[in-house]
Structure formats: C-alpha cells, structure tokens
Amino acid sequence: MSSLSQKRIILGITGGVAAYKSAEIARRLQDQGAEVRVIMTDSAQEFIRPLTLQALTGKPVHTDLLDAKAEAAMGHIELARWADAVLIAPATANFIAALSQGTANDLLSTVCLATSAKIIVAPAMNQAMWSQPATQENIQRLKQRSITVFEPDNGVQACGDIGPGRLQQPDIIVEQMGSIFEASILSGKHVVITAGPTREAIDPVRYISNHSSGKMGYALASAMINAGASVTLISGPASLEAPERCEFISIVSANEMLEAASLAVKKADIFISSAAVADYQVAEPAAQKIKKKSDKMSLNLSKTPDIVSILSENNPNLFVIGFAAETEQVESYARDKLNRKSLDAIIANDVSRGDIGFNSDNNEALWIDADSCKPLSKKSKSQLAREIVVIIADKINS
Numbered sequence: 001m002s003s004l005s006q007k008r009i010i011l012g013i014t015g016g017v018a019a020y021k022s023a024e025i026a027r028r029l030q031d032q033g034a035e036v037r038v039i040m041t042d043s044a045q046e047f048i049r050p051l052t053l054q055a056l057t058g059k060p061v062h063t064d065l066l067d068a069k070a071e072a073a074m075g076h077i078e079l080a081r082w083a084d085a086v087l088i089a090p091a092t093a094n095f096i097a098a099l100s101q102g103t104a105n106d107l108l109s110t111v112c113l114a115t116s117a118k119i120i121v122a123p124a125m126n127q128a129m130w131s132q133p134a135t136q137e138n139i140q141r142l143k144q145r146s147i148t149v150f151e152p153d154n155g156v157q158a159c160g161d162i163g164p165g166r167l168q169q170p171d172i173i174v175e176q177m178g179s180i181f182e183a184s185i186l187s188g189k190h191v192v193i194t195a196g197p198t199r200e201a202i203d204p205v206r207y208i209s210n211h212s213s214g215k216m217g218y219a220l221a222s223a224m225i226n227a228g229a230s231v232t233l234i235s236g237p238a239s240l241e242a243p244e245r246c247e248f249i250s251i252v253s254a255n256e257m258l259e260a261a262s263l264a265v266k267k268a269d270i271f272i273s274s275a276a277v278a279d280y281q282v283a284e285p286a287a288q289k290i291k292k293k294s295d296k297m298s299l300n301l302s303k304t305p306d307i308v309s310i311l312s313e314n315n316p317n318l319f320v321i322g323f324a325a326e327t328e329q330v331e332s333y334a335r336d337k338l339n340r341k342s343l344d345a346i347i348a349n350d351v352s353r354g355d356i357g358f359n360s361d362n363n364e365a366l367w368i369d370a371d372s373c374k375p376l377s378k379k380s381k382s383q384l385a386r387e388i389v390v391i392i393a394d395k396i397n398s
Contacts, residue, residue: 277307
C-alpha cells in the first residue's frame with residue numbers, strides 16, 4: 001500500500017504554462033490512494049479550466065476566497081484543517097514571493113497561512129527568474145520555515161530558453177510526495193477496535209454500564225489510521241466524535257458488539273478489545289418501566305458474552321489484544337487474563353487512579369505478552385496510542 005493511501009492533499013495550482021501538468025499530478029495522487037482537493041488562483045484558470053480538475057477529482061474546485069457557498073460548507077479554515085499536505089504545483093515566482101512574505105490575498109495563500117499541514121512547493125518559471133537572487137532568497141526563506149521545495153527540472157522551456165526552472169514531471173512529483181510522509185508501518189493491515197462501554201437494559205429507561213469514556217479506543221483508531229491501516233471502530237455509547245477515515249459501527253449492548261465484531265474480524269489482521277464490556281446483563285429485561293414499589297429490588301443477572309475470548313478462539317490467525325482495567329495486582333490479574341483468554345497481548349492499567357484511566361485524557365499502562373512486560377509511562381492517550389501502534393507493528397512484522 002502506498003504511503004499516500006488515505007492522505008488528504010490540497011493541490012494548489014498557480015498561473016504558469018506548466019499548469020497543464022497539474023491534471024496529471026491530481027490523477028496520479030489519487031492512483032496512489034490520496035484524496036485530493038484543488039485550489040486554483042485566478043491566473044491558473046487562464047491556463048487550465050477548473051472543470052478539468054473537477055472531473056478528475058470528482059470534487060468542486062475552490063477558486064474564491066470570499067465564496068459564500070464555500071464558507072457555508074468548506075471555507076478556507078476548514079480546507080486548512082482538512083489537509084495533511086498542501087502541494088503547490090506549479091508554484092510561480094510570484095506565488096513563492098507571496099508565500100515567503102506570509103501574505104494572504106487569495107484563497108491559496110490564505111490556506112497556506114492557516115494550515116498546520118505540510119506545505120510543499122514545486123517551482124516552475126523561466127530559468128532567468130529562477131536564478132534571480134530575489135527568488136533564491138525567497139526559496140531559502142521557505143526552507144527555513146520547514147516548507148519543502150521540490151527543485152525544478154533542467155531543460156528546454158516553453159519560451160525556448162534552456163536551464164533550471166521546468167516543473168518536475170508528475171510521476172517524479174508524486175514519488176517525492178510519498179517520501180514526505182513517514183513510512184506507514186501498518187499499511188495493508190485491517191484493524192478492528194472495540195471501544196467505550198456497553199449498556200445492558202434493565203427496563204426501557206434503566207441499564208447496567210460502567211464509567212468508560214471510550215477515549216483510549218478512539219485514540220487507538222486514529223493512531224492506526226495514521227499508521228496506514230484501514231480501521232473498523234465498533235463503539236458503545238460515547239460522547240466522542242468518531243475519527244474520520246474509518247468504518248464506524250455504533251452499538252449499545254454486549255450482544256450487539258459481539259455480532260458486529262464477529263462479522264468485522266473475518267477480513268481483519270488485528271483485533272483490539274479496548275471496550276469496557278459490562279460483565280453482567282439482566283436475564284430478562286422488563287418490557288415496561290419497573291415501578292418503585294418497595295425499598296429493595298432484585299435482578300436476575302447472567303454473564304455477558306466474553307467477546308475477546310470468542311473471537312480469539314474462532315479466529316486463530318487474528319492477532320488479538322485485550323485490555324485489563326484493574327484496581328489492584330494489575331500485572332498478575334492481567335497476565336492471568338492473557339493466558340485464560342489465549343490472547344497475543346494485553347494492555348493493563350490501574351483504573352483506581354484518578355489521574356489515568358476512565359474519563360481521563362491521560363493513561364499509563366503495561367504491555368504484557370508471553371515474553372515480556374513493558375511499562376508504558378504516563379502520557380496523553382493519543383501519545384500512548386501511537387506508542388502502542390509501534391509495538392504492535394514490531395510484533396506482527398517481526
């Protein structure tokens with residue numbers, strides 16, 4: 001799988017004769033699995049029509065900074081937030097000068113100023129313009145601000161001159177774009193993750209549940225996506241926004257989670273059971289609300305299905321990771337669970353602590369497998385998720 005798979009790339013096109021190559025760049029980026037949005041300057045539209053890029057990407061081309069329709073849907077700030085990278089190809093001498101000065105006088109320069117994504121410029125201009133000290137000073141200024149510059153090609157130019165300044169060929173630019181992103185250590189892998197609590201009905205208005213927020217599972221889903229994996233996230237009720245670029249399945253009860261996970265793992269390589277599944281369910285939930293008629297009430301409870309054990313047993317080629325939320329003897333209880341449920345690994349944490357675990361943005365854990373027990377120091381759940389991804393990739397690729 002390409003390192004551009006699932007990457008969101010804004011292709012900025014400025015006004016130069018090399019703009020005709022931008023259509024091929026857009027097509028090749030998409031061939032590598034990238035999602036492409038196009039921004040064109042006014043002068044770029046004199047060389048190539050927006051309709052061409054719209055037909056190639058299947059998305060509207062963005063041209064105006066003050067576009068009422070764009071601002072109502074995906075305005076310049078939303079575009080800036082959406083992107084993993086902004087590639088300006090071709091980048092004219094004029095645009096490079098504006099970018100080096102930090103101006104924001106059109107949509108493309110405004111997005112560049114507003115984004116935290118990687119910015120890449122692929123210059124295209126006359127060889128004399130490229131060699132001018134002013135242009136070279138602007139290029140150095142961009143590099144000092146960590147903007148990547150794809151050096152121009154050397155050869156015959158449209159004006160007949162010979163020298164550096166030609167836009168690199170689309171295949172070279174796309175190859176260089178692939179190297180911009182870190183190696184996707186889980187490319188080609190399908191990961192299924194369960195997250196959040198389950199709710200087991202007592203009657204139509206009451207249920208048995210727990211304090212899980214789902215934050216760890218959702219962080220793992222995001223980290224897996226960023227590592228190049230395709231992700232299915234199966235979540236119980238949680239007040240979180242599902243990560244983009246994943247298949248999201250919402251469930252309520254343990255039985256629903258088992259059904260969804262059993263189907264999802266059929267094509268998966270990795271299963272991570274981070275959900276806090278309720279241990280018990282009411283054997284026969286009441287069809288109507290139970291009225292408070294006495295000081296005491298008894299419930300007939302039965303165990304919920306042991307989802308991680310069932311999936312581990314039924315899918316021998318699946319790499320299965322469990323979670324253990326403990327309040328004491330964390331390592332010993334977790335290792336017992338690892339062995340009883342035939343897991344490949346288990347991640348254990350102490351949920352009795354107020355600074356980590358349920359509802360906290362931070363976590364501290366132990367990675368336990370048959371051969372090791374690795375402490376994972378306290379950090380944000382997002383950071384911890386990225387650390388866990390590296391461990392998993394090392395285990396399954398070794």
